[in-house]
Amino acid sequence: MRLAASAPSRSRRTVLALMVAALPLAGLGLSAAQAETKSIKVGIMSGEDEDVWRVVTAEAAKKDLKIETVVFNDYTQPNEALENGEIDANAFQHQPYLDNQIKTNGYHIVNAGFTAVWPIGLYSRKAHSVAEIQEGAVIGVPNDPSNEGRALKLLEREGVIKLKSGTGILATIADIESNPKKVEIKELDAGVVGRAIDDLDAAVVNTDWALKAGLDAEKDRIAQEPIADNPYRNFIAVKAGSENEPWVKALVAAYQNPVVKVEFDRVYKGTGLAAY
Template sequence: MNNKTFSAVTLTRRASLAALAVSALALATFAAPLPSVAAEKSIKVGIMSGEDEDVWRVVTAEAEKKGLKIETITFNDYTQPNEALERGEIDANAFQHQPYLDNQIKTHGYHIVRVGYTGVWPIGLYTKKYKAVSEIPEGAIVGLPNDPSNEGRALRVLQNEGLIKLKDGTGILATIADITENPKKLEIKELDAGIVGRSIDDLDAAVVNTDWALKSGLSPKERIAQEPISDNPYRNFIAVKEDNKDADWVKTLVSSYQNDAVKAEFDKVYKGTGLSAY
C-alpha cells in the first residue's frame, strides 16, 4: 500500500468514526427523556365535595398531559382546605374568593396566596313562596350563610334590593350588627352555608351560594335576585403557600385549569349558574 492509499483509507476511517460518534450523540440526545414535572412533583389539591369534583377530573387529565400528577382531596367544611394547606397536608386548594382568604389570613396568619382564577358563582336570593322581592312580607324569615365573607356578601344582596340598609362605610365583611334599617322587620337567621339552601322550606327566603343552591336542589327560577357579576370581588381561585407561588408546577396547575376543555366541563356541570372567571 503506497502512502497516498494509506492516507485516503485513514481519512475515510476517521470520517466514518466521526460520523458514528455524531450519530450516537444524536440518538442519545433524542432518546433522553424531556424534563417532566411529573418526574419531580405529584401534588394534592383540596376542593369542595360535589359538582367541582367533575370539573377537577378534567383538570387532572389536562395536567397529566403536561407531566403533573394531581390527587384531589375533598372537603365539606370551608375552614378545612386552608388549614390543610397551611399545615402542608395539601399543596394547593381551589374553593375560595379573596375576601374569604383575606379574613382567614387576618384571623389565622396563613401564608397563602392566589395564583389563578377559576370561576365565580353569583350569590342569590331564593324563595319558593314569592315571585318578586316586593312580595316578601313584613316579618319574613330570611336565611343567610354565617361564615364571615359570605354573610357580608348576602347582606349586600338584601341591601341592593332595598330590604335593609347597612352602616355607612361597612366593608365586605358586614354582619347583622351593621344593619341600620330593616323596614320590613325581617327576621334574619344565620346558618351554615351548606344548610341555608336545604332549609328553604322552613324559611320565607334565603340568600344562598350558587354551588350550595345546586346541591340543595334549588332552581334558578326560584332565584328572585342576585349580586352583580361585573367587577365581582368574589371570583374563586387556586391558592398555594406563598413560598410556592413561582414554582413551575404551580404554573402548570393553573394552565391545566384555564383552558377550553375545563371550561366546557365547567359549563356542563354548573349549567350557567357558575361562570368561568379567567
Template structure:
C-alpha cells in the same frame, strides 16, 4: 375517594405517600389539590387531563369542611387548593395567620336569594324572615346582596364583613335569621326567602333557576374563586402550568355544563 371523608381520614390515607417534585421533562410531578366534594370533582377531571400534558399528575382531595383546605395547605399536606374567594381567604388569614396567596382565577359562583313562597323581591312582605349563612365572609356577602336588591341599607364602615348589627335602614322590617351555610338552603320551606351559596343550593335540592328571585353580578365582584398556594410556592414552575391547565376551553364548557350555567368561568 368518597366525598364524605373528613380531612383527617383523607389526609391519613395520603400521608404515607411521598410527594414527588419536579425532576425533569419525562417525570410527572404529583400535586395534591384540595377542593370541595361534589360537582367540582367532575370539573377537575377535565383539568387533570390537561395537567398531565404539562407533566403534572393531580391527586384531587375532596373536603366537606370549608375550613379544612386552607389548614391542610398551610401544613403542606396539600400543594394547592381551589374552593374559596378573596374575602374568605382574608378572614382565614386574619384568624390563623396563614401565608397563602391566590395564583389564578377559576370561576364565579354567585350567591342567590331563593324563595319557595314568593316570585320576586317585590313580593316579599313586611316582616319577612330571610335566612343568611352565619360565617363572617358569607354573611357579609349575603347582606350586601340584600342591599344591592334594595331591601336594606348597610353602615358603610362595615366593609365586606357586615353583620345584622350593621343594618342601618330596614324599611320592610325584615328579620335576618343567621344559619349554618350547609343548613340555610334546607330550611328554605320554613322561610320567606334565603340567601344560599350556589353549591349548597344544588345540594339542598333548590331549583336554582325557578326559585331564584335575586342574584349577584360578576362585574367588579370580589367573590371570584381561585387556585391558592403557599406564598413560598407562588413562583414555582408548576404553578403556571396548573393555572393554564384550568384555563382551557373544555374546562370552561365543563363548568357551564355541570352547573347548568349557575356558575360561570371567571377568566379570559
C-alpha cells in the same frame, strides 16, 4: 500498547454516550429533574367540582403534572391542610374568605390563578319577587363572615335592609342601620341555608350550595348580585412563595382551558361562570 491505548478509547466512548443521552433534554432546555412527572395534591370541595377536577386532572397529565384531589366537606379544612403542607394547593375560595382566614389564623396563602365565580342569589318559594317579601319575613343568610357580608350587601342592594355607612364586605347583622320591613335575619351554615328554604320566607344562598339543595335558579331565584367587578371570584391557592413555580403555572393552565370549561358548564348549568 494496544491495551494501554484501548482504555482511553473506552473512556471517550462512555463520555460520548452520556453526551448523546443528554441531548433530548438539553435540546428541550430541560433538566432531568424538570422532565420528571410532578405529583401534587389539590384540595377541593365535595360535589360538582369533583367532576370538573377529573377533567383538570386529565388535562394536567398531558403536561406531566399528576394531580391527586383531596376532597373536603368543611370550608375551614382546605386552608389548614395547605398551610400545614398536607396538600400543595386548593381550589374553593374567593379573596374575602381567604383574607378573613389569614386574619384569623395567620395563614401564608396566596391566589395563584382564577377559576370561576358563582354569583350569590336570593331565593324564595313563597315570594316571586323582592317586592313580595312580607313584613316580618324570615330570611336565611350564610353565617361565615365573608358570605354573610356578601348576603347582607345583596339584601341592601335590593332595598330589604340598609347597612351603616362605610360598612365593608364583612358586614354582620350588627351593621344593619335600618330594616323597613322588620325582616328577621336568620344566620345558618352555608350548606344548610339552602336546604332550609321551605322553612324560610327567603334565603341568600351560594350558587354551588343552591344546586346541592335542589333550588332552581330559573324558578326560585328572585335576585342576584352583579357579576361585573365581582370580588368573589374563586381561585387556585398555594403557599406564599410558590406561586411562580412551574408546577403552579401548569396547574393553573390545566384548569384554564376550553376542555375544562365545557365540563364546568355541563356540571353547573350556567349558574357558575369562568372567572379567568
